[in-house]
Amino acid sequence: MWRRLGLITLLTLAPVTAGQVNPASKSRLPAFTYVRAAQPTPKAKPGERRALTISTGQRELNLTLGQLQAMPAVRYTTHHPQLKRSFTYEGVTLRDLAARGGFLGRDLRVYAANGFASTIRAEDYMNWPIMLAYRADGAPIPILHKGPLTVVLPERPERFHAGEYSAAWVWFAERIAPAQ
Template structure:
């Protein structure tokens, strides 16, 4: 299992009285529900082992013909907030996770780095919905909300700290934590979408 990034709670040597204990639990439940409504995610969201939070990202466009050359758009989010485009640098500026996984077609293990699909779904306004990830050849695979909400499935852009080459199924690839969750994700090879270019709501 993945480590819980939530700091351990300090235990008080005194036991809470039943009435007080119930009020504390009730308040926590209400707080979690409000957080879910405000941030568009389930109250029971599992913490992910993030490498870093959001970083400053370059702009998506430049004014006028005399401006700097625009970076290439490599990925699109299509959801309730319209279509959003991302360059590789902009994807790398989003909060990132990292873990080792075995690429099922290559039968090779890499330490992948990328953006959790849960965060991309939130940006697209698709939290809690099944997702469809598309490749540049129009191949698509459906990713279940129950999987990306609970586990740090990612859109990976690095393998072993380097850009993912075409031979390694890059530059962008959907990665499942199949070394940490072997039983759950051992037969998900067809959902490792490589040459990924877009994410939208599943039909």
């Protein structure tokens, strides 16, 4: 059974605590918690809308919000630079989404409904809990707060909240694909 779960699932179920050293970057991980292990993926209900498309080049995987919420979930508090306030976000790590799409370890592009797109480097989403959030402060993320799906970056490293990464805070996210 453990072989069928795969290495990524095992990694996402490993307990992670605030202050743990991230071996890849030799720095301290931000405070975050996996709040739920993977659940069986539910079938889309009749009339249920697609929330996210994971494109691999050869195929597309359309996921509903319920299917996203069945994936392992992470939660942490961070400051949203555009909204100028902090929220406790919950969602799926980009690492888990890339694994689901079969392009783990490759840079990825996140596309928004308005045509905006941003590239997130593999070394960052592999080593930090960058997430596609669907909840803020325990509730669905409203459009006025950049929802219903938004890319969220942890407080550390500080560069995630500076110039280079300001475009990575993609809101109204609807598609993820490997970068060309």
